[in-house]
Amino acid sequence: MNTKEITNQEELFVSGHRACHGCGMAIAVRHILKATGKNVIVVTPTGCLETFTSPFGYSPWRVPWIHHLFENGPAIATGVVAALKAQGRDDTRVLAIGGDGSTFDIGFGALSGMLERGDDVLYICADNGAYMNTGGQRSGASPLYSATTTDPAGRSSVGKFQMKKDIPTIVAAHGVPYVATASVAYLKDLEKKIKKAMTYHGPRYIQIDSTCPSVWGFPSDRTLEVGRLAVECGITPLFEMENGEITKVRKIKKKISIEDYLKTQKRFRHLFAGDQGREALKEIQDLADANIRKYGLLKQAKAETTTSSEEVFT
Amino acid sequence: MKVTIGAVVKGGTSLGYKTGNWRDERPVLDMEPCKRCGQCESVCPDSAIHIIDEYYIIDYDFCKGCGLCAYECPADAIEMVQEEK
Numbered sequence A: 001m002n003t004k005e006i007t008n009q010e011e012l013f014v015s016g017h018r019a020c021h022g023c024g025m026a027i028a029v030r031h032i033l034k035a036t037g038k039n040v041i042v043v044t045p046t047g048c049l050e051t052f053t054s055p056f057g058y059s060p061w062r063v064p065w066i067h068h069l070f071e072n073g074p075a076i077a078t079g080v081v082a083a084l085k086a087q088g089r090d091d092t093r094v095l096a097i098g099g100d101g102s103t104f105d106i107g108f109g110a111l112s113g114m115l116e117r118g119d120d121v122l123y124i125c126a127d128n129g130a131y132m133n134t135g136g137q138r139s140g141a142s143p144l145y146s147a148t149t150t151d152p153a154g155r156s157s158v159g160k161f162q163m164k165k166d167i168p169t170i171v172a173a174h175g176v177p178y179v180a181t182a183s184v185a186y187l188k189d190l191e192k193k194i195k196k197a198m199t200y201h202g203p204r205y206i207q208i209d210s211t212c213p214s215v216w217g218f219p220s221d222r223t224l225e226v227g228r229l230a231v232e233c234g235i236t237p238l239f240e241m242e243n244g245e246i247t248k249v250r251k252i253k254k255k256i257s258i259e260d261y262l263k264t265q266k267r268f269r270h271l272f273a274g275d276q277g278r279e280a281l282k283e284i285q286d287l288a289d290a291n292i293r294k295y296g297l298l299k300q301a302k303a304e305t306t307t308s309s310e311e312v313f314t
Numbered sequence B: 001m002k003v004t005i006g007a008v009v010k011g012g013t014s015l016g017y018k019t020g021n022w023r024d025e026r027p028v029l030d031m032e033p034c035k036r037c038g039q040c041e042s043v044c045p046d047s048a049i050h051i052i053d054e055y056y057i058i059d060y061d062f063c064k065g066c067g068l069c070a071y072e073c074p075a076d077a078i079e080m081v082q083e084e085k
């Protein structure tokens, strides 16, 4: 065995997968598995992650991994948990890693069922804000006024005119022990949250902002930078909720305007031309400001929704 | 290729598929300014940077040349150079 083979032994998500250059989701998955270690079984609904890791005969997964349908990730995860229980194997945990389309939209009923039953699954949504595997159609996670192939921007449209669904809050309303949001821009924070989630039993949910150079339209070396800007402008709040209470919030280091984030991506390019675009920018700024108030994202600000949020990690 | 029952595939077999020829630009790492911070290894989407005895080795069999390691390096120790084909 040569040195290359030895170092590849430690990696649970190895080279040779077919994600685009600079794919945020691939980075997220590497760090998810670094945090969980190898005693997990992963289920993945149809989407980019499934596609780029499953050309037949070429798997980058070094943990047991199952692909099923687009809509039934949580139900399959439940089945795996039941099988492990029947075998008396309590040392192996179950992860589901689904895209935003399967999580927010088509698999949402199955997710709600899994949460309500209280199954011991860590469900992770690798959120890239649209149906990327099929070319970038809108999902319930696509941000307000982003251009998608099904909400193209043009003379009479400024892109998707509905809001991103607030799935973390909806998941939390099921009464689950752990809900968090994370970003590929903050990988240590992401790993910490995965590890924290693994200390709980029952259904847990982590939503990761998985920046996507190919479809969002930014250079492949800016994957973390774009994620950082999303957090620093307030549009992507990073927080943890334990047993229904917000227990940690990542504070903004240096607040930037929403324009500073949006102008980095082609999917928002249309907002920088014309009166309609200007109005849309104001509305998106309002959303970011509302997040800042709601979660207490600025250093001096107090959170409205909770009394227990604290000053946080870097 | 023979399809196995349940289409079961052995883990780690993607190492048989070299993605290095997707690359237009090659990251070249200079160990002199390198601070051994590990950031490049951490951000690589393709698990193509390995730490071997304090040295950072880029595996050009798999590196796709995305440039993330170079952009995120705090010491400017990685330069992207045009790939000759």
Ligand SMILES: Cc1ncc(C[n+]2csc(CCOP(=O)(O)OP(=O)(O)O)c2C)c(N)n1
Pocket: A046, A047, A048, A049, A070, A071, A098, A099, A100, A101, A102, A103, A128, A129, A130, A131, A132, A133, A134, A139
């Ligand atoms: C029932 C069903 N409808 C549609 C599809 C086609 N399809 C495959 S992946 C996908 C989109 C996946 O989007 P998302 O879950 O956000 O994952 P991403 O590819 O963005 O990572 C669609 C529509 C399918 N496989 N099954």
Ligand code: SF4
Pocket: A018, A019, A020, A021, A022, A023, A024, A025, A026, A048, A052, A128, A132, A133, A211, A212, A213, A214, A215
């Ligand atoms: S389309 Fe986006 S999420 Fe999908 S593999 Fe490419 S970069 Fe990754």
Ligand code: SF4
Pocket: B029, B033, B034, B035, B036, B037, B038, B039, B040, B041, B056, B072, B073, B074, B075, B076, B077, B078
């Ligand atoms: S990111 Fe730069 S400084 Fe850090 S280990 Fe890599 S090459 Fe060295």
Ligand code: SF4
Pocket: A022, B027, B043, B044, B045, B046, B047, B048, B049, B058, B062, B063, B064, B065, B066, B067, B068, B069, B070
């Ligand atoms: S250029 Fe991209 S793929 Fe190549 S080593 Fe750097 S981060 Fe990895």
Ligand SMILES: [Mg+2]
Pocket: A099, A100, A101, A126, A127, A128, A129, A130, A131, A132, A139
């Ligand atoms: Mg998606």
